[in-house]
Amino acid sequence: MIDLSPSRKERCLLVGVSTRLTGKSQTAESLEELALLADTAGAEVVARVTQDREHFEAATFIGKGKVEELGYLVREKKIPLVIFDDDLSAVQVRNLEGVLECKVLDRSALILDIFAARAKSNEAKTQVELAQLQYLLPRLTRQWTHLSKQFGGIGTKGPGETQIETDRRMIKTRIGHLKEKLERIGRQRVTQRKGRRKHTRGALVGYTNAGKSTLLNLLSGSDVFVENRLFATLDPTTRLVPLTAGMDILITDTVGFIRKLPHHLIASFKSSLEEITEADFLLHLVDISSDNIEDQIRIVQETLDDLHGGEKPTLMVFNKIDRLGDRGKIPEFAKAYPHAVFISATRGINILGFKESISRLLSDEFVENNLRISQQHQKLISHLYEVGEVLDVQYENNSVLLKIRLPRKDAERIIRLVKETENGIHELL
Numbered sequence: 137m138i139d140l141s142p143s144r145k146e147r148c149l150l151v152g153v154s155t156r157l158t159g160k161s162q163t164a165e166s167l168e169e170l171a172l173l174a175d176t177a178g179a180e181v182v183a184r185v186t187q188d189r190e191h192f193e194a195a196t197f198i199g200k201g202k203v204e205e206l207g208y209l210v211r212e213k214k215i216p217l218v219i220f221d222d223d224l225s226a227v228q229v230r231n232l233e234g235v236l237e238c239k240v241l242d243r244s245a246l247i248l249d250i251f252a253a254r255a256k257s258n259e260a261k262t263q264v265e266l267a268q269l270q271y272l273l274p275r276l277t278r279q280w281t282h283l284s285k286q287f288g289g290i291g292t293k294g295p296g297e298t299q300i301e302t303d304r305r306m307i308k309t310r311i312g313h314l315k316e317k318l319e320r321i322g323r324q325r326v327t328q329r330k331g332r333r334k335h336t337r338g339a340l341v342g343y344t345n346a347g348k349s350t351l352l353n354l355l356s357g358s359d360v361f362v363e364n365r366l367f368a369t370l371d372p373t374t375r376l377v378p379l380t381a382g383m384d385i386l387i388t389d390t391v392g393f394i395r396k397l398p399h400h401l402i403a404s405f406k407s408s409l410e411e412i413t414e415a416d417f418l419l420h421l422v423d424i425s426s427d428n429i430e431d432q433i434r435i436v437q438e439t440l441d442d443l444h445g446g447e448k449p450t451l452m453v454f455n456k457i458d459r460l461g462d463r464g465k466i467p468e469f470a471k472a473y474p475h476a477v478f479i480s481a482t483r484g485i486n487i488l489g490f491k492e493s494i495s496r497l498l499s500d501e502f503v504e505n506n507l508r509i510s511q512q513h514q515k516l517i518s519h520l521y522e523v524g525e526v527l528d529v530q531y532e533n534n535s536v537l538l539k540i541r542l543p544r545k546d547a548e549r550i551i552r553l554v555k556e557t558e559n560g561i562h563e564l565l
């Protein structure tokens with residue numbers, strides 16, 4: 137585990153590169169976030185170095201002169217760890233470690249390390265190990281093993297040295313086993329979700345540290361782990377939340393997103409992230425006190441698009457309004473996002489308004505119908521279970537009465553299908 141006591145903190149130097157594409161301010165913001173990540177991993181940032189470049193050096197990522205400058209800093213300040221904000225190849229890491237004579241990591245390795253330290257459940261541990269091995273496989277070199285033994289500490293934990301030392305084939309076998317195990321856990325998850333079908337489900341999504349777990353705790357009176365560090369939540373937690381007098385909904389808290397999230401990680405967290413793709417609607421939580429609101433919103437949306445969750449009915453929720461000195465930012469975002477709601481999860485500000493906004497979203501996006509179908513049309517009945525939320529079932533003579541909630545955009549087509557099937561016009565099902 138990472139030792140967070142100040143005296144034992146591993147000192148590190150951060151390196152960021154800006155190109156014409158990324159620009160200086162984006163690099164600075166990204167580097168600021170890398171510092172937070174380093175802090176979360178238990179390291180102390182003692183220096184930051186940036187470079188403007190038109191292209192990346194194949195051998196060392198940054199230019200020769202910059203490498204020398206880094207080497208000087210590392211030796212002078214006796215820094216054991218250098219972290220690059222961009223992904224490095226195995227060759228680049230090897231060359232840089234050779235010249236700098238210290239451990240070199242990239243942002244992905246650092247994020248994976250944090251996830252490894254934070255993983256608690258069987259599923260999260262399996263997901264992280266899979267992502268680590270997939271990250272490691274193309275980077276597996278004798279020198280890397282040698283250095284991991286020599287330096288130890290951040291970025292050298294994880295799958296364990298014995299596995300790193302075994303050959304690629306064994307790692308590939310292990311990857312196969314982990315994937316199978318995740319599939320098994322994933323199937324259990326599907327069964328659990330089916331058991332919860334009666335309720336409408338929302339998923340809390342957003343940038344890491346936006347306050348998702350805090351909000352779920354407030355809404356459900358539960359005690360999901362909350363911390364002012366990145367990636368406090370790895371496992372999705374689902375809780376029943378009273379929405380209005382007659383209606384409870386399920387809300388799931390999910391892992392936070394961040395820029396340059398390693399793609400292995402997203403792939404291996406597939407089954408947890410299915411909680412998002414399977415949800416009826418999303419609550420996109422944004423930290424309004426952050427300096428990079430627009431960037432964070434964009435990154436969350438891009439990640440959701442990757443997961444095919446970008447099309448879901450979404451309520452934008454701006455959190456932490458208690459941290460705004462003046463309320464100046466609220467009108468600006470209210471104008472840009474007309475349906476958004478503004479809250480404070482820690483102070484419990486405007487939670488009623490938040491619940492009303494969810495109710496409005498649900499009544500805009502979903503309609504409830506009562507459908508009567510002959511029991512002989514089993515295929516149609518199972519189709520309805522797939523496309524909608526069956527709220528109630530009653531059997532009457534040879535018919536099934538379904539009270540069903542359908543997405544408004546599909547409702548007309550489905551009702552027509554039911555009529556045509558009942559009248560024997562439609563042979564689809």
Ligand SMILES: Nc1nc2c(ncn2[C@@H]2O[C@H](COP(=O)(O)OP(=O)(O)OP(=O)(O)O)[C@@H](O)[C@H]2O)c(=O)[nH]1
Nearest residue numbers: 345346347348349350363364367368369392481482
């Ligand atoms: N001032 C203020 N702080 C808040 C508010 N909501 C959450 N926080 C703080 O923000 C930090 C992060 O909260 P979490 O609930 O862990 O955030 P999260 O989105 O679940 O984060 P990850 O699980 O890391 O993705 C904690 O220190 C919370 O106390 C709020 O409304 N106002």
Ligand SMILES: [Mg+2]
Nearest residue numbers: 348349368369
């Ligand atoms: Mg959380």
